[in-house]
Amino acid sequence: MTSIPLRAIAYTLIKELMLTFLLLLGVSFIIFAILYAAPGDQFNILLEGQLPTEAARAGIRDAMGVAQSWYGQYFSWLLGVLSGNFGTSVRTGLPVAGELINVSLNTLYLTLGSMVVTLLFAIPVALYSCVRGHVVAVGWSLTMLGYIISALPVFWLGYIAIYISIHVFGIFPLVSMGNPSQSNAWLSTLVPILVLGLGSGTLSEVIRSLREELSRVMAEDYVRTARAKGASVWRHAFKEGMLIPVTEIIAAKIPFILGGAVIVEQIFNWPGMGRMAWQAAQDRDFSVIMGITLVAATFVRLGSLLQRIICTAVNPHQANE
Amino acid sequence: MAVLATQPLLKIENLRTYFYARSKHSFIRAVDGVSLEVGHSETVGVVGESGSGKSIAAMSVMGLISNGPGVIGGSIRFTGRRVQRDLLEGLDKFVNVKERHGRVMVVNKDEAGWQKASERQMKNLRGKEIAMIFQNPRASLNPYITVGEQLTEAVQLHTLYKTRKEASDRALYWLEQVKIDSPRLRFNSYPADLSGGMCQRAMIAMALSSEPALLIADEPTTGLDATIQSKIVNLLEELKSETGISTLLISHDISVISRLADRVAVMYGGAVVEYGQSKLVLGEDASIKHPYTAALLASVPSEQQIRDKASLQTIEGDVLDTINVPAGCRFYARCNQITPEINEKCASHHPELREISPGHQVRCWRFSN
Amino acid sequence: MKKYTQTSGEIGDFSQLPIWQKYAWVDLLYVSYGLLIVALVLVSYMFGMLHWLPYDPQQINMDMLMAPPFSQGYWLGTDFMGRDIQSRLIMGIQAYFLPGLLAVSISLLAGVMLGILSGYLGGKIETVITYITNLIDSFPRLVLILLVVAAFKPDIYYIMMVMGITGIPAVATAIANKIRFLAQKNFIEAAIALGLRTRAIILKHILWYNCRALLIIQATLGMGEAILLETSLSYLGFGVQEPVASWGNMVQSGANYFLQGNFWPSTAPALAILFTILGFNLLGDGLNNILEDRRGR
Numbered sequence: 001m002t003s004i005p006l007r008a009i010a011y012t013l014i015k016e017l018m019l020t021f022l023l024l025l026g027v028s029f030i031i032f033a034i035l036y037a038a039p040g041d042q043f044n045i046l047l048e049g050q051l052p053t054e055a056a057r058a059g060i061r062d063a064m065g066v067a068q069s070w071y072g073q074y075f076s077w078l079l080g081v082l083s084g085n086f087g088t089s090v091r092t093g094l095p096v097a098g099e100l101i102n103v104s105l106n107t108l109y110l111t112l113g114s115m116v117v118t119l120l121f122a123i124p125v126a127l128y129s130c131v132r133g134h135v136v137a138v139g140w141s142l143t144m145l146g147y148i149i150s151a152l153p154v155f156w157l158g159y160i161a162i163y164i165s166i167h168v169f170g171i172f173p174l175v176s177m178g179n180p181s182q183s184n185a186w187l188s189t190l191v192p193i194l195v196l197g198l199g200s201g202t203l204s205e206v207i208r209s210l211r212e213e214l215s216r217v218m219a220e221d222y223v224r225t226a227r228a229k230g231a232s233v234w235r236h237a238f239k240e241g242m243l244i245p246v247t248e249i250i251a252a253k254i255p256f257i258l259g260g261a262v263i264v265e266q267i268f269n270w271p272g273m274g275r276m277a278w279q280a281a282q283d284r285d286f287s288v289i290m291g292i293t294l295v296a297a298t299f300v301r302l303g304s305l306l307q308r309i310i311c312t313a314v315n316p317h318q319a320n321e
Numbered sequence: 322m323a324v325l326a327t328q329p330l331l332k333i334e335n336l337r338t339y340f341y342a343r344s345k346h347s348f349i350r351a352v353d354g355v356s357l358e359v360g361h362s363e364t365v366g367v368v369g370e371s372g373s374g375k376s377i378a379a380m381s382v383m384g385l386i387s388n389g390p391g392v393i394g395g396s397i398r399f400t401g402r403r404v405q406r407d408l409l410e411g412l413d414k415f416v417n418v419k420e421r422h423g424r425v426m427v428v429n430k431d432e433a434g435w436q437k438a439s440e441r442q443m444k445n446l447r448g449k450e451i452a453m454i455f456q457n458p459r460a461s462l463n464p465y466i467t468v469g470e471q472l473t474e475a476v477q478l479h480t481l482y483k484t485r486k487e488a489s490d491r492a493l494y495w496l497e498q499v500k501i502d503s504p505r506l507r508f509n510s511y512p513a514d515l516s517g518g519m520c521q522r523a524m525i526a527m528a529l530s531s532e533p534a535l536l537i538a539d540e541p542t543t544g545l546d547a548t549i550q551s552k553i554v555n556l557l558e559e560l561k562s563e564t565g566i567s568t569l570l571i572s573h574d575i576s577v578i579s580r581l582a583d584r585v586a587v588m589y590g591g592a593v594v595e596y597g598q599s600k601l602v603l604g605e606d607a608s609i610k611h612p613y614t615a616a617l618l619a620s621v622p623s624e625q626q627i628r629d630k631a632s633l634q635t636i637e638g639d640v641l642d643t644i645n646v647p648a649g650c651r652f653y654a655r656c657n658q659i660t661p662e663i664n665e666k667c668a669s670h671h672p673e674l675r676e677i678s679p680g681h682q683v684r685c686w687r688f689s690n
Numbered sequence: 691m692k693k694y695t696q697t698s699g700e701i702g703d704f705s706q707l708p709i710w711q712k713y714a715w716v717d718l719l720y721v722s723y724g725l726l727i728v729a730l731v732l733v734s735y736m737f738g739m740l741h742w743l744p745y746d747p748q749q750i751n752m753d754m755l756m757a758p759p760f761s762q763g764y765w766l767g768t769d770f771m772g773r774d775i776q777s778r779l780i781m782g783i784q785a786y787f788l789p790g791l792l793a794v795s796i797s798l799l800a801g802v803m804l805g806i807l808s809g810y811l812g813g814k815i816e817t818v819i820t821y822i823t824n825l826i827d828s829f830p831r832l833v834l835i836l837l838v839v840a841a842f843k844p845d846i847y848y849i850m851m852v853m854g855i856t857g858i859p860a861v862a863t864a865i866a867n868k869i870r871f872l873a874q875k876n877f878i879e880a881a882i883a884l885g886l887r888t889r890a891i892i893l894k895h896i897l898w899y900n901c902r903a904l905l906i907i908q909a910t911l912g913m914g915e916a917i918l919l920e921t922s923l924s925y926l927g928f929g930v931q932e933p934v935a936s937w938g939n940m941v942q943s944g945a946n947y948f949l950q951g952n953f954w955p956s957t958a959p960a961l962a963i964l965f966t967i968l969g970f971n972l973l974g975d976g977l978n979n980i981l982e983d984r985r986g987r
Contacts, residue, residue: 026825038841097772151967156960159948219459230448239465259832281836289840297828347696428694
């Protein structure tokens with residue numbers, strides 16, 4: 001059996017980790033630049049928020065001589081962030097970091113679940129229309145369904161889902177209002193996941209890209225060889241035609257799904273990053289929105305890192321080039 | 322065994338493989354009524370310009386055509402030691418063809434049904450009894466699986482070497498058999514680490530590993546360097562004398578065909594225009610040849626011509642567009658041997674394949690009386 | 691059972707086939723639906739600008755609260771304050787039309803430039819541009835916009851500028867890939883060998899002949915995304931504010947009555963969003979198939 005190519009993976013890991021680090025540094029700088037340019041000396045308020053006591057805050061501007069220059073401010077803020085100090089929320093007066101972990105886990109649950117929903121829908125449709133694409137009516141109606149679902153505004157789809165789950169299934173899917181002692185509490189979390197998975201606007205693109213990749217690979221010479229030698233076509237087409245495209249499209253769609261999560265969390269009162277970001281934008285709560293943006297960008301980069309590693313594990317040759 | 326003695330290994334009759342040009346609402350008659358025979362332990366070469374339908378004919382035999390409508394008629398009789406079967410038997414019920422003036426105008430085909438039934442017919446035949454190698458060997462090997470793994474898979478699928486150890490030993494044996502250098506090293510390499518010539522050797526090893534009755538070699542030397550080409554031809558020549566395998570060899574390269582083939586079929590515009598013993602068809606005497614064969618041979622420079630730096634002869638005109646098949650002879654527009662007496666017939670009637678001497682058939686009005 | 695018919699007889703000049711026989715009917719259907727929607731949006735935008743509306747979109751009619759469609763005079767019904775939904779839908783186009791165009795043109799212009807630079811020049815410049823596009827792609831679009839909203843409380847045009855910037859990587863990558871593909875086919879070397887000027891190669895041979903389809907599909911998809919983003923923002927309360935109409939805030943304000951069974955006030959704008967975005971997406975895909983000559987074999 002093919003062994004796992006550890007050296008190639010290690011090589012990719014180091015290369016991609018460096019790239020991820022550079023990109024996150026860039027992300028932090030852009031966030032800094034936006035807040036620095038914001039009217040009303042917002043960045044200094046943010047820096048003060050990183051300090052524990054009122055007394056320390058009062059003296060910050062004199063105490064930190066370097067903080068007067070913009071790069072000094074950037075680095076002292078970045079050092080704080082790196083040591084897990086994201087500052088204090090204006091709204092709650094609590095440190096942001098602790099709350100950020102809670103909400104990001106909630107959002108992770110929502111987004112990962114919705115990705116599974118998207119793939120559970122998209123992979124069979126892509127497979128079907130690739131293999132049986134010549135049945136025009138079926139292929140066409142599946143494609144059309146994908147288009148329509150993708151063009152539906154997710155906020156309206158959310159209300160439909162709420163209405164249906166209340167009136168047909170008797171589930172009350174608003175999370176924070178739901179009674180946790182209820183036996184079917186997990187059921188109500190399923191509704192937002194379904195809505196985000198189907199309605200985030202990525203579905204038709206996922207279907208299309210999977211189908212195109214699969215058809216392309218099915219037309220490759222080596223798949224023809226597999227057929228000619230009587231071997232399983234799927235065994236040969238799986239890696240390039242399914243595994244790599246699926247990981248690629250997931251990695252590419254993380255930002256979109258996180259964006260969709262903002263709206264879905266708003267509709268369903270889901271206590272996640274998106275809802276918190278919405279609240280923070282309303283309140284102009286800088287420490288919070290900055291922390292959320294950083295965490296979201298980290299999610300995106302980690303997804304892409306993971307995808308590169310899977311790619312390398314599958315095809316170690318590419319890494320050496 | 323009586324059947325084996327009288328029947329050729331592969332007998333293709335009136336094979337028709339069409340494609341459909343959607344933008345032009347008309348058929349591409351890639352293979353239009355091809356009949357061919359490959360005898361036991363015989364090598365039959367199919368030669369013709371690109372677009373003449375020779376590769377499509379080979380793919381049709383393997384059941385590898387995936388574009389519609391694909392194969393729409395004919396029979397492909399395979400008479401091997403272990404299997405005797407018509408590969409298209411019972412498939413005609415999935416196709417309904419309407420003709421007008423002898424020309425196909427409407428095809429109704431249940432492609433899913435055809436595909437299913439065809440797969441059933443080809444089961445334990447494809448790869449086991451009939452193996453195929455392709456042009457562009459590097460792309461024909463799976464880039465995500467090691468060469469050894471791909472060979473082992475073929476061995477496990479089609480031979481009695483079922484355990485991993487036995488199968489991989491057998492795979493290694495075949496890599497040695499095709500004279501790949503340092504076979505153990507290549508066994509664990511990915512195709513991308515191998516040269517084109519080595520990949521083709523690995524493909525040949527994979528095809529032969531199931532010890533098939535028939536090998537279809539589809540342009541096996543195209544796309545390789547000239548020196549590698551001659552090495553691959555040498556290898557095929559050796560394997561032919563060692564194993565006595567029947568081969569259907571498809572190539573546009575007349576020198577490859579003349580070195581390997583016992584019999585030769587010349588294809589033009591989806592049809593066989595000349596068929597016979599290699600030395601007759603590719604021989605010197607132009608008077609007993611189809612004009613296309615004569616022109617094809619004249620376009621290959623002889624050593625004398627190269628020495629004299631003589632200008633090359635080309636065939637005038639373009640390769641036949643199999644969408645607009647003319648009513649008369651398909652080579653009419655490019656033919657340089659039309660005489661006033663037969664001109665009318667050439668322009669209006671498609672000639673039949675006619676035996677001009679025992680075992681030598683030509684499709685030309687020049688030989689009609 | 692699939693049917694293939696040779697319609698054009700034995701011999702014919704196929705370039706003279708009528709357009710509906712030349713292309714797949716599905717693509718033609720997509721394109722005509724898309725064009726219809728684009729025309730409808732354009733005309734409605736004009737009407738909204740000139741205030742040629744059945745009613746004043748902010749005129750409250752307490753006698754006709756949440757009237758269903760086709761009720762006296764209001765043929766798309768009224769919302770929870772008795773305002774004419776049809777007029778509000780038409781006015782809602784004002785909220786996204788120009789900002790959307792702004793976003794799309796920023797994405798296209800900057801994306802084309804970066805794409806050409808990285809694809810044509812390669813080397814270090816390519817590395818830097820790949821870094822920039824990766825950097826932009828690291829931000830979830832809506833989160834970045836919320837950050838900008840928190841920092842500046844900007845109006846919709848500035849938000850759409852940010853949206854345009856976040857759309858740059860897709861265009862740049864697509865163009866760069868196309869140029870790399872052309873270079874692989876020795877297309878660009880051949881053009882240089884022919885003595886063409888760099889400007890002519892880039893503008894005419896790369897952009898016009900080879901990237902036309904790509905730019906059209908990017909523009910239509912971008913417009914669809916811009917509409918979705920604007921409606922999402924106004925749904926979240928960061929875009930156009932009540933009582934000024936936007937499709938997003940119409941859905942949002944209608945939603946309070948949705949769960950009581952009054953579907954129409956929020957469904958009407960949602961359907962408008964659906965049909966419009968569908969139109970732009972189908973237009974892009976259909977044109978792409980036709981221009982890219984994907985007409986089967």
